[in-house]
Amino acid sequence: MGKTALQRTVMADIHQLILADGVERAKELAENKPARQRIEAASRVMADEEHRIGITHAGFAMTSLPHRSVADSVWVREGPGVKLLVEAGHDSDGKPVGLTFGSVARLILLYLQTQAVRTGSCEVELGRSMHEWLKAMGIDPGGTGYKAVREQSRRLSLCRLTFRHPLEGATLVSNAGFVQDAIIPDEEEAWQPRLWQEVVRLDPRFYRSLKEHPLPLREAALKEIAGRSMAIDAYVWLAYRLHALSRPTPISWVAVHKQFGAGFKLVRQFKAKFREPLDLALAVYPEAKVDVCSQRLVLYPSPAPVPEHKALGIV
Numbered sequence: 001m002g003k004t005a006l007q008r009t010v011m012a013d014i015h016q017l018i019l020a021d022g023v024e025r026a027k028e029l030a031e032n033k034p035a036r037q038r039i040e041a042a043s044r045v046m047a048d049e050e051h052r053i054g055i056t057h058a059g060f061a062m063t064s065l066p067h068r069s070v071a072d073s074v075w076v077r078e079g080p081g082v083k084l085l086v087e088a089g090h091d092s093d094g095k096p097v098g099l100t101f102g103s104v105a106r107l108i109l110l111y112l113q114t115q116a117v118r119t120g121s122c123e124v125e126l127g128r129s130m131h132e133w134l135k136a137m138g139i140d141p142g143g144t145g146y147k148a149v150r151e152q153s154r155r156l157s158l159c160r161l162t163f164r165h166p167l168e169g170a171t172l173v174s175n176a177g178f179v180q181d182a183i184i185p186d187e188e189e190a191w192q193p194r195l196w197q198e199v200v201r202l203d204p205r206f207y208r209s210l211k212e213h214p215l216p217l218r219e220a221a222l223k224e225i226a227g228r229s230m231a232i233d234a235y236v237w238l239a240y241r242l243h244a245l246s247r248p249t250p251i252s253w254v255a256v257h258k259q260f261g262a263g264f265k266l267v268r269q270f271k272a273k274f275r276e277p278l279d280l281a282l283a284v285y286p287e288a289k290v291d292v293c294s295q296r297l298v299l300y301p302s303p304a305p306v307p308e309h310k311a312l313g314i315v
Helices: 003-011 014-021 023-029 033-047 102-119 128-136 146-158 204-212 219-224 229-244 253-260 267-283
Strands: 053-057 074-079 082-087 123-125 160-167 170-177 179-181 199-202 214-218 249-252 290-292 296-299
Touching: 014 023, 014 033, 023 033, 033 219, 033 267, 053 102, 053 204, 053 219, 074 253, 102 123, 102 128, 102 146, 102 199, 102 204, 102 214, 102 229, 123 128, 199 204, 204 214, 214 219, 214 229, 219 229, 229 253, 229 267, 229 296, 249 253, 253 267, 253 296, 267 290
Parallel strands: none
Antiparallel strands: 053 214, 074 082, 082 160, 123 199, 160 170, 179 199, 249 296, 290 296
16 A cells, blocks of 8 residues: 555544554654644544543534625524524614624623523623633634634624425414624724623523523534634534434535535535535544545534533533
């Protein structure tokens, strides 16, 4: 077997390689920088002993927010059994503020949802707690990242969302916002983290649905993919799908494109872009069993990233 073939073989199961030969040997066999980064991310998740848990609404496993800024004020994505519609909010002059997007928006949402479930309250602090959590995820809201945090917080506070679930002969429609009450300072400087001492109140309907459909995630894994919105989406999707399977399940790239490929006209363009964040998501989910083929993905029944007995302590 040639070196390239060997590299591709061992990269198919980097977790076993790390366990057998160690991180440094695994990195030696890696064929490029992204592969080495996946090995490092995988090793840190495998070494995590705190096992802290993050929470998201299970509905976000089947749909996704925009990855980048879009001109539209309405965003529609459809996954198996659910359609998500997000509408941009408006400022005091009635102008759309834009749709929330990217990894920062996802991390803020993850924080709000996790804290709400942990505390059993729809009121969530926006002060030091979120500042410290984002910093732990690799985003410094007190530095260059604070403007992104400020803007995405503003957009999240004002947008509206609708989940549509098809039923037999009908459609269940759930309308809500992410938050019901939020403080939106008029002055940009007031968004500096040292001044964030207010709370937001999650929309009661969204909060109720979140409590009914929580999806536990590993915080250590989220930290490794925090800056990659596609990797976050892939990880959340796999965390939701794999543990519920009873048999191997093929998923065509056409179906994956429909769910995650907004902004990519052609499936082949999307597949080329999605493969790296998918591999990263698999690296930080050691329990996942997935075959990535040229025509499809094959999902296999796999343990959840958070064991049920640990998840029960928070959800």
